[in-house]
Amino acid sequence: MKDKFANSSKADAGLPSGWEVRHSNSKNLPYYFNQSQQLSRWEPPPGTDTDKLKTYMAEHHSAPEIRPDAGGPNxxxxxxxxxxxxxxxxxxxxxxxxxxxxxxxxxxxxxxxxxxxxxxxxxxxxxxxxxxxxxxxxxxxxxxxxxxxxxxxxxxxxxxxxxxxxxxxxxxxxxxxxxxxxxxxxxxxxx
The missing domain is CATH 3.10.50.40 (Chitinase A; domain 3)
Incomplete structure (x- = not known):
């Protein structure tokens, strides 16, 4: 079974050639990465199809619910x-x-x-x-x-x-x- 945070293809996410969505384990957030240029950024790169990206991100990189235990234990x-x-x-x-x-x-x-x-x-x-x-x-x-x-x-x-x-x-x-x-x-x- 594929991990929910697996890298996306540009067709899925509407990103320009060479860009993909990756998931930051340290921040627990998705980011954009270009392998050939070794660039990463939090905002989508210029040339992104924002409608496709919006749909992709809502489906693949959203928390299903706000967890009541996200703060302190008590x-x-x-x-x-x-x-x-x-x-x-x-x-x-x-x-x-x-x-x-x-x-x-x-x-x-x-x-x-x-x-x-x-x-x-x-x-x-x-x-x-x-x-x-x-x-x-x-x-x-x-x-x-x-x-x-x-x-x-x-x-x-x-x-x-x-x-x-x-x-x-x-x-x-x-x-x-x-x-x-x-x-x-x-x-x-x-x-």
Missing amino acids: GSSANNGKIRAAHLLVKHRDSRRPSSWREAEIKRTKEEAMSIILEHESRIRSGQVTLGNLAVSESDCSSARKMGDLGFFGKGDMQKEFEDASFDLKPGQVSGVVETASGLHLIERLE
Whole structure:
């Protein structure tokens, strides 16, 4: 039986010639590798068919569920003031790094990104979909592969706007749109 994280062919993933998807054991995330050039990168290379890549990544490199045991063995009491959150990120062309696993070059305006994330927020709040399930295919963060789960973090670990919004939430709550230098976020506090 083939391993779920086996290397993909470019036809499967929509990558340009010479590129493949590999899995980083240290970060537990997929990355892009070009054997002939000995290059690796977290974002897809230029020339990627992002629609094919999005489908491939959702099928082969997504966590089936957020694991409740992903943090400390005794839950939040053992996390020394840290919380656990997931997010869905929509980047725009003025974001700090206007590229993602979904798109090699993000060209949408901030206004277009706001329209997209407000639609995502509407779907989440209506109960149509969970933030985690939507993040798998729609988030511009590599945490999409883990349903947006960022794991545990404490004060000073994240951008201030993101941190403030996360710590203001109770477990199970979803924020409104939060703007950082990275783009526009919806945040769900998990623990």
